[in-house]
Amino acid sequence: MKERGILTVISGFSGAGKGTLVKKLVDEYDNYALSVSMTTRAPREGEIDKVHYFFISKEQFEENIKAGKMLEYAGYVDNYYGTPREYVEKQLEAGKDVILEIEYKGAMQIKKQMPEALLLFVTPPSAVELKRRLVGRGTETAEVIDKRMQRAIEESDVVDKYDYILLNDDLDVCARQAHEIIQNAKYSVSRTTDFIKEIRNELLQIAKGE
């Protein structure tokens, strides 16, 4: 059927375990590629250009934005961070399923620019467990907890813009489920329009030939 890979965006509540989930997916299955972000901040020790980030100047980044070369971006402090379209496109064309771990504002930008992207939202398995992870073990300051809480409320407002909720109770189960959802998404009707057209053309040709 379709050789082109699928772009999956993974967001989630603080403490839901997005990072370990993404790592497990990439380690466990060989079809995934991580997206590489672009930034204007200086490389830290050990960070390699084009591996950890694409490091570019502020001027170049702003040109990229104007030229529509960023799938999403945001400014933090004095720097830009974002996802360059070209790298993602190359991976998808090569048949890789690209995974992008990103917060909800970026996810909403991606959805607009690539409506065929699959959006997954990771959450602890219950409201009680979510509370436990947000509040922590009493070692966090009230300020930290408050910030997390405000963010979680904002996130809960946009969860319904995602495609699937992943309840991360057991990491193995959650990773397998994510893998199944991503692979099966290739057979969702909105992602198989070429195949449907081909079938239809074939049928019309046979009908004409009779």
Next chain:
Amino acid sequence: MKERGILTVISGFSGAGKGTLVKKLVDEYDNYALSVSMTTRAPREGEIDKVHYFFISKEQFEENIKAGKMLEYAGYVDNYYGTPREYVEKQLEAGKDVILEIEYKGAMQIKKQMPEALLLFVTPPSAVELKRRLVGRGTETAEVIDKRMQRAIEESDVVDKYDYILLNDDLDVCARQAHEIIQNAKYSVSRTTDFIKEIRNELLQIAKGE
């Protein structure tokens, strides 16, 4: 999360293997229940009421239609055939995932009445293979082939109203994929609104308490 089962409608091209797929799903996994159709035709030898069909009179069937008790129905020759809502609801309430093998006109009625139903369309793995199965081994009359072809063309017009395309190349693979899609559909955002609401209420309560 959700204890309620999910209703899955399975349609497909002639010769795509819907019947064997449905049988395999029911045999292989214990969470599925087949829907039982209702009909006004007389029972044939060996057919048991409420097992193979719900056998009822034409008058009763027409009353059911008026009362909105049929999820879908159609008239063939002098008889009605359809899916009674009550039986499906009972199974779903009991946590069973109900499977309904049905042609596309019925599927479209179901989609209207139960927008949360999952619609799967089974097809041979390629246009060439579809042609082979429709045309057969040269033992069919031109009339039979022509009828199949017309129907397949009609079906190909509505495939995009379904949720997923299942390519039935290897029955084992196809059944496992169908099972994954059905089970994961329970975590699609549109089917987890209760969970999302619960999480949101919990967050707002914590925020208030602080």
